[in-house]
Amino acid sequence: MSYALIVAEVRRGIFEERNLDSIGICAQLGKETAMLLPEGQYSFNEKMVDSIVKVKAGEEVFLNPLNMAAIIGKIAETRGKPDFIVFTHSSSGTEAAAYTAGIFGFPVITDVSGYDKERGVFRKSYYSDKLFGEFKTIGESAAVLTVRSGSFKEFAAEKSAAPNEVSVEDVPVSDSRTFVEYVEEEKTDIDITKADFLLSVGRGVGNKDEIPAYEELAGIMKAVISGSRPVIDKMWLPKARQVGTSGKTVKPKVYLAMGISGAFQHIAGMKDADCIIAINKDAEAPIFQYAHYGIVADMHKVRDALKGILKG
Amino acid sequence: MNILVFTKRVPATQEEELRLISDGKDVDFSKLPFKVNDWDNYAVEEAVKIVEKGGGAVTAVSIGSAESDEVLRRAIAMGAKDGFLVEVDQALHDPFARSALIRNFIQKEGTPFDVIFTGVQSEDDQFASVGGILAALLKLPYVSMVIGIDSVEKDYMIVRRELEGGLQERVRVATPCVVSIQSGINEPRYVSIMGIRKASKVERKSFKGTDYDAGKDAHIELVQWTYPPKKGGAQMLTGELGDVCAKLMEILKEKGVYQ
Numbered sequence: 001m002s003y004a005l006i007v008a009e010v011r012r013g014i015f016e017e018r019n020l021d022s023i024g025i026c027a028q029l030g031k032e033t034a035m036l037l038p039e040g041q042y043s044f045n046e047k048m049v050d051s052i053v054k055v056k057a058g059e060e061v062f063l064n065p066l067n068m069a070a071i072i073g074k075i076a077e078t079r080g081k082p083d084f085i086v087f088t089h090s091s092s093g094t095e096a097a098a099y100t101a102g103i104f105g106f107p108v109i110t111d112v113s114g115y116d117k118e119r120g121v122f123r124k125s126y127y128s129d130k131l132f133g134e135f136k137t138i139g140e141s142a143a144v145l146t147v148r149s150g151s152f153k154e155f156a157a158e159k160s161a162a163p164n165e166v167s168v169e170d171v172p173v174s175d176s177r178t179f180v181e182y183v184e185e186e187k188t189d190i191d192i193t194k195a196d197f198l199l200s201v202g203r204g205v206g207n208k209d210e211i212p213a214y215e216e217l218a219g220i221m222k223a224v225i226s227g228s229r230p231v232i233d234k235m236w237l238p239k240a241r242q243v244g245t246s247g248k249t250v251k252p253k254v255y256l257a258m259g260i261s262g263a264f265q266h267i268a269g270m271k272d273a274d275c276i277i278a279i280n281k282d283a284e285a286p287i288f289q290y291a292h293y294g295i296v297a298d299m300h301k302v303r304d305a306l307k308g309i310l311k312g
Numbered sequence: 313m314n315i316l317v318f319t320k321r322v323p324a325t326q327e328e329e330l331r332l333i334s335d336g337k338d339v340d341f342s343k344l345p346f347k348v349n350d351w352d353n354y355a356v357e358e359a360v361k362i363v364e365k366g367g368g369a370v371t372a373v374s375i376g377s378a379e380s381d382e383v384l385r386r387a388i389a390m391g392a393k394d395g396f397l398v399e400v401d402q403a404l405h406d407p408f409a410r411s412a413l414i415r416n417f418i419q420k421e422g423t424p425f426d427v428i429f430t431g432v433q434s435e436d437d438q439f440a441s442v443g444g445i446l447a448a449l450l451k452l453p454y455v456s457m458v459i460g461i462d463s464v465e466k467d468y469m470i471v472r473r474e475l476e477g478g479l480q481e482r483v484r485v486a487t488p489c490v491v492s493i494q495s496g497i498n499e500p501r502y503v504s505i506m507g508i509r510k511a512s513k514v515e516r517k518s519f520k521g522t523d524y525d526a527g528k529d530a531h532i533e534l535v536q537w538t539y540p541p542k543k544g545g546a547q548m549l550t551g552e553l554g555d556v557c558a559k560l561m562e563i564l565k566e567k568g569v570y571q
Contacts, residue, residue, distance in 0.1 A: 011475065065444065065454055091475045095456040098441035101408065102448025107531030108407060110439050114541070121535050125438055127325045131332070131339065133405070133437075134535040141531075176453040176486040180470065185478035197569035203326060221570055233354075233496035245476050254569045261326060275567050277560065278546060282327045286540060293563060294546030295556055305557040 004031035005075065005082040006049065007068065008042075009093055010059050012182070015042040017153075022086045023048050024152030025145065028115050031083060035163075036071070038062035047158045054167040060179035061171065063092045065099035070172040072100055082142050089146040090245075101144040107137040111264075113148040128263040129286040149245075149268060188240040195224035196253045200243055200270070203230035204259020204280065204299050211236050214258070217303050220310045226250070228260045244269040259299040262287025313368040313464060313487075315359040317429040318414070319352040319387050321380045322436045336536040348383045351431025355493040357500040359429050360391035362464055369393040371423065375400060375410065381516060388511035389503045395514070396423075400521035405437060406530040411445035416524035418450070427469070428490045432457055440492070447490035455485050456492040 004026040009016045019035075026033045035049040038059045046052060053075060061067050072085060085100060087093035089111045101108035114123030114132070121134040122145070137143045192198060199218040205211065218225040227237040229244055243250055244266040255273035259280060260266060267290050270276065278291035279299050288294045295302065323344040331340040359370045371394040372387030374380040384395030398417055404410040417423075428447075433440035440456070447454030459480060460472035473481045474494050485491070549556045564570040 011479070065456075069448070091457045091473065094440050095444060095454070095473075098407070098439075098444025098456075099448050099454050101441065101531075102411065102445035105408075105531075108439075108441055108445070109532060110441055119535070123538070126537070127323075127330060127436060128438075129540055130325055130330050132538045132540060134538060135532045136535055137532050138530060174453070176489075177455060178484050180482040180484055183472060183480040183482055185480075197564075221564070223569070229495070235496075235499065239478070242478075246474055247478060249477070252569075254564060254567050275563070276546075277563065280327075282329070284329050285327075288546045288548075289540065289543040291546035293560075294548045295560070296548065296550075297553065297556070301553060302557060302560075305553050306560070309554075309557055309561060 002031065002083055003050075003079070004029060004033050004084040004086055005072065006033055006035045006086045007093070007096065008035050008037045009063070009088045009090055010038060010040070010042060013040060013042075013059070015044045016088060016090070018088045018090065018147075018149035019044070020048075020153035020156045021147045021149055021151050022088060024155035025086060025112065025115060025147050026084070027155040027157060028117065028152060029084060034079065034082070036075070045158065046163050048156050049163050050159060051163045052165045054165060055171055056167060056169045057171045057173070061173055063096070064174060064177055064179065065096040066174035066177050067171065068096040069100045069103040070174075071168060072104075074168060085142055085144045087144070087146045089148045094146050097144050097146045104142070106142050106144050107139070108144040109135050109137070110146040111148050112145050113151040125264060128261060130284065148264065185239065188238065190224070190240055192224055192226045192241055192243065193248050193250050195250070197221070197223040197256070198226045198243070198250060198252045198254070199223040199256045199258065200226040200228065200260060201231055201237075201258050201299075202228040202260030202266075204261075205231060205236070208234070208236045210300065213303060217307055220307065223256065228266045229263070257287055257291070258302070260287055261285045262290060313362060313366055313426045314424055315363060315368065315370045315427050315429055316418070316423060316425040317352070317355050317359045317370060317372050317387070317392070318431070318442070319356055319372050319374050319383045320349040320431075320434050321346050321374065321376055321383045322349045322434055325435070332537050332539065336538060339537055346379065348386055349431055349434045351433060351435075351493065351495050352383070353500045354495050354497050355429040355431045356387045356390050356392065357498045358461065358493050361498060362461070364391065366464055368426070371396060371425075373398065373417075375404070375413065375521070377401070384516050385508050385511045386503055388514050388516075389507035390501055395516035397516060397518045398521050398524065399518060405534050406532045407437075407439040407441035408445055408531045409528045411442050411449055412528035413521060413524050414442070414446055415449040416526055416528065417519065420524060421519070426487050428488075430490070430492050432492045432494050443490050443492035450490070453485050453489040454491075455483055455489065457494045458491050459494045459497050
């Protein structure tokens, strides 16, 4: 049977919304779908897939790439080889996708955000969305994909019949890599998700010594300061101030992005703000595609001019 | 502990305009500066830190053109003992082909290691796949997105993986293994020009990529490059800086976040 195997991502019992993008791309590919889930009850519309394969294992075992490759091997034995194996483009999805491709010798394309049906090509980001590469797989073997969140969910639709459900038992569990525990981020007194007005700085800030002047500007404007990954990685702002998939998802009234080029992981964390204003030297910066207002300028000059007006 | 760490030379594309040439078959890199891949810089630092504390040696390996020697010199300046360049004349877009070449190189040269570090991804292709495929090909356990190494024991490590929304996962992984290192795990040390000059005196070994071709046929093919799809796009505020900032303040007032 020709089908696509979707490896669902569940975290602490929650069915991640980005699984809808995995379902959506399968609709675009015109494939019947079998969705792999760990044991437990999940809240989502099961009618969107043709069958559900429940794996008799908890999510800690299920999301381990070593175990996942073995589970997929078992399923291929009984159901036949899938045409596609689809993962979310997330920390654990991408980890398991690459490992699975390596184990079975399958082609892999990650961070897929587009599919051209007529030409059979997959589109993926290069250079933080400054360019996209169009790829075809070579040969007849199953292709492994990871799918960018938000790219295909509009194509996820209900099927006419409820899915059949089967289970996989005797899951092989690796002892060379094992889950210990989840670790929560330290609680801090600042919660950027509650702010109405965020002034967010990115890589363009260039230098740690420039940060206090932005904090000062934020203070005058009554904005809360936040940052994108490069600024947090360099420890110029604390982790609790990070906007993006690995940090916080924010929906302020105004998001003022200064020197942020707009890597997808950042956009995913702020795209639902009521008003996005982007300031960047590079007129081609991807963030201008998502912003409501844009200014092509040196962020430091804008900062100083704003201070001049406000102190004026 | 002996650590093999992979480091890649990539074009610095932040704030640079990328131009397609030959009908989208190529990207014009002629005017771009090159640099070490950001994630690899963190991986080299982490490897050096571990060895400084517990002994052993770091070997930096780069797959790429002859110019990739500069990222090896950089790694040596940071504390790597050796630098190996596996020279290939064409970019390997397929992570499978890249991983198979690395597997062949490691097996053929018998390079000893307890752990292999890669960066989570490279800034250019962002596949985030080489570590995982390589681990599978070498039949080793794999852990990706490592944002903290809590302990290094004789035959295992305890590491923290970065998940989404500030959550982390602590895992135990047996060595030897392959680990992909996330940016922000450490503060990479500063490398001075003097340091790199000094590192240049350490001999780097060079290998021919064509000696490690077995089973590295590409599984995917690049059809062409395209510019990003245009969305709505922003309304651009233009004019003198003072006027632009005044317009910006008007918007803030209109949105009710500044009085």
